[in-house]
Amino acid sequence: MRARLLTLFTAIATVLAITVPASPPAASAAAPRHRVTYDHYSVMIDGKRVLLRSAEFHYFRLPSPDLWRDVLEKYKSAGFNTVSLYFDWAYHSPKAGVYDFTGVRDVNRLLTVAQQAGLYVIARPGPYINAETTGGGFPAWLKNVPGRARSSAPGYTAAYRDWLGHINKIIAPHQITRGGSVILYNVENEYAMNTDAAYMEDIQKKARADGIDVPTMTNNCCDAASWTSTWASGQGAVQIPGVDDYPQGFDCANPDASWGPWGAGLTERLRDDTPVFAAEYQAGAIDPDNAGFDKCRELTGPKFMKFFYKSNLISSGATAFNYYMGFGGTNWGWLAQPNDVPTSYDYGSAITENRLLSDKYDEFKRQNFFLSSVAPLTKTDPVTAPASSDKAIETVARANPDTHTQFVLVRHSDHAATTDDSATLDWTTPDGHYSVPVRVKGRDAKVLIAGYDLGGQRLVWSNSELMTHVYTEGRDVAVLYGTDGTQGSTVLRYASQPTVKVLDGSVKASYSSGDLRLDYTHSGLARVLISGGGRRPLLLLLGTDAEAAKFWQAGPALVRGTSLVRSATVAGGTAYLRADTAKAEDVEVFADAGRLVVNGSPVRTRVTASGSLVGTLPGPEAVHLPALTGWRSKAESPEAQPGFDDSGWVSASKTTTESPLKPKTPTVLYADDYGYHYGDVWYRGRFTGTGGETKVSLNAFTGKRGSYLVWLNGRYLGSAAGGVQADSDSPVNPDPGRGDFTIPAGLVKAGQPAVLSVLVENQGHNDDWIADDNRFKQPRGLYAASVEGSTAPISWKIQGVAGGENLVDRTRGPLNNGGLYGERQGWHLPAYGDRSWTAGAASQVAPGVTWQRTSFRLDLPKGQDVPIALRFGGPVGKGYRVQIFLNGWNLGQYGGDIGPQTDFTLPAGLLRQHGRNTLALAVVARTDATPAPVSLVALDNERGGVPVSDVPSPSSR
Numbered sequence: 009m010r011a012r013l014l015t016l017f018t019a020i021a022t023v024l025a026i027t028v029p030a031s032p033p034a035a036s037a038a039a040p041r042h043r044v045t046y047d048h049y050s051v052m053i054d055g056k057r058v059l060l061r062s063a064e065f066h067y068f069r070l071p072s073p074d075l076w077r078d079v080l081e082k083y084k085s086a087g088f089n090t091v092s093l094y095f096d097w098a099y100h101s102p103k104a105g106v107y108d109f110t111g112v113r114d115v116n117r118l119l120t121v122a123q124q125a126g127l128y129v130i131a132r133p134g135p136y137i138n139a140e141t142t143g144g145g146f147p148a149w150l151k152n153v154p155g156r157a158r159s160s161a162p163g164y165t166a167a168y169r170d171w172l173g174h175i176n177k178i179i180a181p182h183q184i185t186r187g188g189s190v191i192l193y194n195v196e197n198e199y200a201m202n203t204d205a206a207y208m209e210d211i212q213k214k215a216r217a218d219g220i221d222v223p224t225m226t227n228n229c230c231d232a233a234s235w236t237s238t239w240a241s242g243q244g245a246v247q248i249p250g251v252d253d254y255p256q257g258f259d260c261a262n263p264d265a266s267w268g269p270w271g272a273g274l275t276e277r278l279r280d281d282t283p284v285f286a287a288e289y290q291a292g293a294i295d296p297d298n299a300g301f302d303k304c305r306e307l308t309g310p311k312f313m314k315f316f317y318k319s320n321l322i323s324s325g326a327t328a329f330n331y332y333m334g335f336g337g338t339n340w341g342w343l344a345q346p347n348d349v350p351t352s353y354d355y356g357s358a359i360t361e362n363r364l365l366s367d368k369y370d371e372f373k374r375q376n377f378f379l380s381s382v383a384p385l386t387k388t389d390p391v392t393a394p395a396s397s398d399k400a401i402e403t404v405a406r407a408n409p410d411t412h413t414q415f416v417l418v419r420h421s422d423h424a425a426t427t428d429d430s431a432t433l434d435w436t437t438p439d440g441h442y443s444v445p446v447r448v449k450g451r452d453a454k455v456l457i458a459g460y461d462l463g464g465q466r467l468v469w470s471n472s473e474l475m476t477h478v479y480t481e482g483r484d485v486a487v488l489y490g491t492d493g494t495q496g497s498t499v500l501r502y503a504s505q506p507t508v509k510v511l512d513g514s515v516k517a518s519y520s521s522g523d524l525r526l527d528y529t530h531s532g533l534a535r536v537l538i539s540g541g542g543r544r545p546l547l548l549l550l551g552t553d554a555e556a557a558k559f560w561q562a563g564p565a566l567v568r569g570t571s572l573v574r575s576a577t578v579a580g581g582t583a584y585l586r587a588d589t590a591k592a593e594d595v596e597v598f599a600d601a602g603r604l605v606v607n608g609s610p611v612r613t614r615v616t617a618s619g620s621l622v623g624t625l626p627g628p629e630a631v632h633l634p635a636l637t638g639w640r641s642k643a644e645s646p647e648a649q650p651g652f653d654d655s656g657w658v659s660a661s662k663t664t665t666e667s668p669l670k671p672k673t674p675t676v677l678y679a680d681d682y683g684y685h686y687g688d689v690w691y692r693g694r695f696t697g698t699g700g701e702t703k704v705s706l707n708a709f710t711g712k713r714g715s716y717l718v719w720l721n722g723r724y725l726g727s728a729a730g731g732v733q734a735d736s737d738s739p740v741n742p743d744p745g746r747g748d749f750t751i752p753a754g755l756v757k758a759g760q761p762a763v764l765s766v767l768v769e770n771q772g773h774n775d776d777w778i779a780d781d782n783r784f785k786q787p788r789g790l791y792a793a794s795v796e797g798s799t800a801p802i803s804w805k806i807q808g809v810a811g812g813e814n815l816v817d818r819t820r821g822p823l824n825n826g827g828l829y830g831e832r833q834g835w836h837l838p839a840y841g842d843r844s845w846t847a848g849a850a851s852q853v854a855p856g857v858t859w860q861r862t863s864f865r866l867d868l869p870k871g872q873d874v875p876i877a878l879r880f881g882g883p884v885g886k887g888y889r890v891q892i893f894l895n896g897w898n899l900g901q902y903g904g905d906i907g908p909q910t911d912f913t914l915p916a917g918l919l920r921q922h923g924r925n926t927l928a929l930a931v932v933a934r935t936d937a938t939p940a941p942v943s944l945v946a947l948d949n950e951r952g953g954v955p956v957s958d959v960p961s962p963s964s965r
């Protein structure tokens with residue numbers, strides 16, 4: 009499906025290895041400095057090749073800094089050595105020139121935690137990031153700045169230079185060149201179909217001026233046919249151009265329907281003197297059709313990962329991979345871009361929104377441990393692949409030109425085949441010519457290895473896949489695996505016949521002229537100890553996929569069992585583990601140690617026949633969550649009443665706007681033009697009645713899933729769906745969010761003042777995917793307003809979030825609040841006095857806004873990680889939506905108008921695990937409705953976790 013531009017880019021070959029310009033500003037005295045370089049094959053750190061195994065993480069979708077450590081440690085434990093971080097301009101900047109990098113926005117701390125977790129960092133400060141965030145990372149005030157966004161227009165240039173100046177200053181000291189762990193700097197985001205080279209160049213000039221000295225890169229997306237530049241050469245070129253690829257598409261509703269509908273997913277080589285870089289590779293999906301993220305996890309599950317990741321590794325020779333996402337997180341507050349994402353940004357990732365590890369996590373471990381333990385993979389060239397005896401099975405091969413180690417991809421020739429086929433490979437390995445049996449069940453793919461110096465051993469070939477190997481206690485320990493029930497063979501080379509002891513399982517050994525051949529069936533975990541033969545001993549652990557997934561490779565130890573091993577150190581004969589356990593279970597440790605300490609407690613152990621230590625770890629204490637009782641409720645929407653005092657509101661009297669869409673009203677009514685950028689906004693329009701009014705016609709932009717509610721003289725007239733994105737994706741609708749509302753006779757009296765009140769939801773700002781101001785600068789709020797039967801002018805006032813761009817709540821930031829009356833009065837905040845409210849949860853709400861509040865205490869067992877969500881019961885309610893505030897933090901929107909989501913993550917830290925919590929629910933109803941009941945649910949319970957302190961949450965203003 010996708011055109012390949014390889015030929016074009018081979019023309020751009022300059023074959024020298026490029027050294028990063030070395031002009032780092034002064035580093036702190038003690039911090040070790042390192043150099044990042046690269047060549048045709050890979051990135052190198054201090055001249056040593058590294059295979060970059062990265063996953064994307066959005067700190068802005070996890071508003072609890074202590075949990076950053078939890079997730080990043082989970083990345084590291086999955087075998088990633090790098091994390092890719094977008095920095096979201098909108099998240100930090102409520103107003104032009106104003107930035108906040110404290111609390112949940114403390115990215116300096118984030119970069120420190122990433123380094124402490126042992127991860128390199130790809131820094132991606134945009135300015136544009138996409139990422140399904142509101143405005144694609146652009147702050148909404150940028151809609152008021154003249155000049156096309158994502159271009160070198162002067163207004164935009166001044167704005168993004170200011171942002172980069174602030175964020176670069178934080179990133180620069182964290183570069184590996186100054187003792188940190190940032191190794192690459194991503195310029196813009198998927199700018200391949202745009203042409204403003206001066207802009208691409210200026211971002212880099214600015215970065216260099218701000219002290220960025222690691223290599224620059226960019227992520228080109230996705231359809232090569234649309235590339236006008238890949239920024240591989242010419243003005244604006246980056247040092248390492250990369251490619252984004254989402255081969256499986258986003259049709260989560262049909263996880264099995266097609267295979268690679270968006271292409272084969274092979275990363276293009278864009279230059280000859282840089283490594284092939286999969287800058288974003290699909291590891292989950294957005295869910296535009298509301299199939300639910302578990303379906304997205306299935307769509308992009310282990311089968312997809314095996315096939316596409318391994319195919320890409322061997323076919324493209326990429327040595328840098330950034331998987332999007334490793335953990336998705338939560339669109340809390342008004343963080344979501346309105347079109348494709350609800351509150352959850354789980355993304356069907358390997359680590360779920362509630363930080364649980366899925367079967368995709370297991371597959372990342374199996375692949376990443378292989379990539380990290382087999383160094384020859386960092387430098388390979390394509391070679392002739394062994395011929396397959398059956399055309400149903402195809403092979404692709406690469407080899408390391410120095411060690412000659414070979415890597416052979418084995419999979420079905422018909423990539424979508426689901427059959428079970430066997431073949432023999434006619435394989436000329438570095439150590440001789442062999443007939444190697446292979447079997448492929450369904451859409452599987454394997455990378456087989458031959459001619460590899462495995463520690464002190466020589467692996468001639470194996471039709472099992474190598475997961476990892478370590479050297480410990482004077483011997484090599486290697487884990488190999490294969491599909492359950494399939495035949496396996498492994499051949500090792502010796503000077504003389506070694507002694508083979510099968511410790512577990514059924515394995516047949518035969519020796520002939522230097523080759524020890526082991527034959528077995530992949531089933532459970534077999535163990536074979538081989539000694540003598542002129543080599544140090546080798547313990548082979550031969551398992552199935554499931555058995556392989558039980559292993560953890562942490563520091564100097566190989567560990568089997570427990571739900572997570574975060575780290576391991578060995579000192580003075582003792583192995584110290586930091587680990588999580590979901591239940592009481594055995595842990596087995598292969599390390600130079602005779603004693604075991606887990607999470608600070610000594611564990612009684614015994615030594616196994618395999619020479620490992622086994623001990624039993626305790627499980628977590630049971631947890632009981634309180635029922636949510638003691639509700640109080642109160643209806644508001646006083647703005648709908650004619651007598652409401654709006655003297656403090658702003659007059660909507662502007663006559664010009666930067667939006668390309670010009671309003672149909674005499675004055676501009678767009679909320680952004682008055683500094684009200686997020687959440688709900690109220691309008692009150694006054695006119696003098698004629699008595700002949702019959703109809704109100706309005707038009708409002710809300711973004712997808714939004715609507716607006718209309719009152720006249722205190723009478724509710726109804727609601728309408730708001731206008732959505734208008735661009736080349738969905739051609740401009742001249743009347744996007746029109747609503748007509750009949751005026752009951754007698755409601756407006758001749759010569760009397762009349763008041764129209766309109767509550768417009770703002771579901772977020774369009775992204776700027778194609779650098780089109782028609783899309784990005786599409787307004788939010790009223791676009792047209794007229795009254796049939798009257799020509800009287802309407803004078804409008806507008807009110808959004810308290811303070812507008814001048815943030816009232818700096819802790820929770822610009823995206824936490826909109827302009828509901830209760831929000832302006834602080835009803836969402838813990839200390840608000842609700843004693844006078846009606847006792848009990850409202851069983852019925854009228855159109856407009858009704859609040860419900862309660863509080864509850866938690867005292868969860870210390871040293872346990874219990875992810876908790878707020879669950880809405882029954883069928884998803886229609887005709888209303890609920891904004892959820894926990895201790896004042898807006899943790900999302902529930903309701904049938906929004907999507908099917910019923911569980912809302914309450915992240916520890918915002919959720920006080922030892923203390924009182926306040927829940928406030930703002931119900932915005934378009935019709936009479938019965939709000940769904942809510943309860944607390946624990947989604948997991950682990951002994952372990954990381955210490956989480958309460959995120960500072962002012963309880964009042």
Ligand code: IPT
Pocket residue numbers: 137138139140197198229230252254288293294
């Ligand atoms: C890619 C974007 O770079 C990334 O920010 C995110 O939006 C991702 O898509 C989808 O979740 S590009 C896209 C065309 C697949």
